[in-house]
Every structure is written in C-alpha cells, then in structure tokens.
Amino acid sequence: MNCLVLFLLLLHVLSVHSAQTPDQELIHNTCMRTPYYDLCISTIRSNPRSSITDVRGMGQVIARVALSHATDTLNHIKEMLKESKRPESQQQQLQSCLKLYNAIATYVLPEAIEGLDKGNNKFAYQGAIDTATVTDSCLKLFKDGSLGSLIIDRNRAVHDLSVVVASLVNILLRS
Numbered sequence: 130m131n132c133l134v135l136f137l138l139l140l141h142v143l144s145v146h147s148a149q150t151p152d153q154e155l156i157h158n159t160c161m162r163t164p165y166y167d168l169c170i171s172t173i174r175s176n177p178r179s180s181i182t183d184v185r186g187m188g189q190v191i192a193r194v195a196l197s198h199a200t201d202t203l204n205h206i207k208e209m210l211k212e213s214k215r216p217e218s219q220q221q222q223l224q225s226c227l228k229l230y231n232a233i234a235t236y237v238l239p240e241a242i243e244g245l246d247k248g249n250n251k252f253a254y255q256g257a258i259d260t261a262t263v264t265d266s267c268l269k270l271f272k273d274g275s276l277g278s279l280i281i282d283r284n285r286a287v288h289d290l291s292v293v294v295a296s297l298v299n300i301l302l303r304s
Contacts, residue, residue, distance in 0.1 A: 152181060159184055163296040165289050172290065184304075188253065188297040189245050195260065195290035196238040202283040203230040209280070226267040226280070233260050233287070241294065250301045257295035264288035 160169035169191065173181060176190045206227045210220065241256025243249075264287050271281055 155183070156181065156187065159187060159297065159300065162300060163293045165293050168289055169293050172293070184297055184300050185245060185248075188294050188301070189242065191290055191297065192238060192242045192245055192253075192257070192294045195287055195294060196234065196242065198283065198287045198290060199230060199234045199238055199260070202280075202287060203227070203234045205280070205283060206230060222270045225270055226284075229263045229267050233263055237263065238291075245298070250298050254295055254298040254302060257291045257298060260291035261288050261295065264291065 156170065156173050160166050160173070163169045169187075172191050172194050173187055176194075181187050181190060206223055209215070210223050210227065215223070237256050237259050241253045241260065244251075244253030244256060264284050268281065268284050268288070271284075
C-alpha cells in the first residue's frame with residue numbers, strides 16, 4: 130500500500146513537472162530564489178505580456194508593477210492630505226511620506242527600470258534597494274497604526290515588490 134501511494138505521488142510530481150513550459154519553469158525556479166515567492170509568481174502571472182523569456186524580463190515586469198503601486202500610493206497620500214479632519218501630527222507624517230513617495234515614483238523606480246532596460250544591473254539593483262529603504266522609512270512613520278492598514282498595506286506592497294526586483298537583479302549580477 131505504501132509503495133502504491135509513493136508511486137502515485139511520484140507520478141503526479143513528474144506529470145506536473147513535465148507539464149511546465151520552459152517559461153513556467155524559469156519563472157518558478159527564479160521566483161524560488163526571491164524572499165517573496167508567491168508575490169513574484171502572482172505578479173508575473175497577472176502580467177499581460179505574452180511571455181517572459183529571461184530573468185531581466187521578470188525584473189522589468191515586477192519593477193513596472195512596483196512603479197504602478199508606488200504611483201497609486203502617492204496619489205492616495207495626496208487624497209488623504211486633502212482631508213482636513215486629520216490631526217496636525219498625521220498631516221506631518223503624510224507630508225513626509227508624500228515626499229518619499231514622490232521620489233520613488235518620479236526618480237528612483239523609473240531609473241531602476243531604465244537600468245534594467247539598458248542592462249545596467251548595478252543601477253537597477255541600487256534603485257530597487259533604495260525603494261525598499263524609503264518604503265521602510267515611510268512605514269516607520271505610521272508604526273502607531275494611526276492611519277489604519279490601508280497606507281501600511283500599500284506601502285508594504287511597494288516594499289515587497291522592490292525586494293523581489295532587487296533579488297532578480299542580484300541574480301543577474303551573479304550570472
């Protein structure tokens with residue numbers, strides 16, 4: 130009985146593995162080398178591009194998604210600042226985060242994407258790391274939870290995506 134179960138399990142694993150296309154296998158194996166496997170996989174799979182053939186392409190896709198999230202977060206912070214009911218301390222926190230996200234969405238991530246597009250891996254890596262660092266700074270401003278989870282969740286998404294990009298670029302730097 131145990132041999133039959135083991136055989137069926139082995140057969141299943143082999144059939145799943147052999148059913149993967151080379152692109153799917155690349156994506157799976159590469160995402161396994163990042164700290165956020167599920168985020169990496171889901172971001173790539175939700176991409177409308179027809180196929181991704183290399184690690185650089187994966188990095189480009191995820192960096193663009195991170196930029197989109199950063200821009201959305203920037204716009205959300207602007208909307209939150211328009212609400213005059215907030216205490217002055219929260220307004221100041223939001224202003225600080227606004228400046229940080231303006232830098233991310235206007236300079237840091239676009240330059241990281243340009244680095245990926247042009248094959249300047251060190252530049253792309255630094256931009257991704259800088260984005261993660263800046264989002265950490267913003268997160269620390271709201272550690273008291275005074276603005277609820279929405280800004281924290283948005284911030285964490287940009288952070289985690291940028292860490293995945295940095296991991297992918299690190300793979301490029303080592304190859």
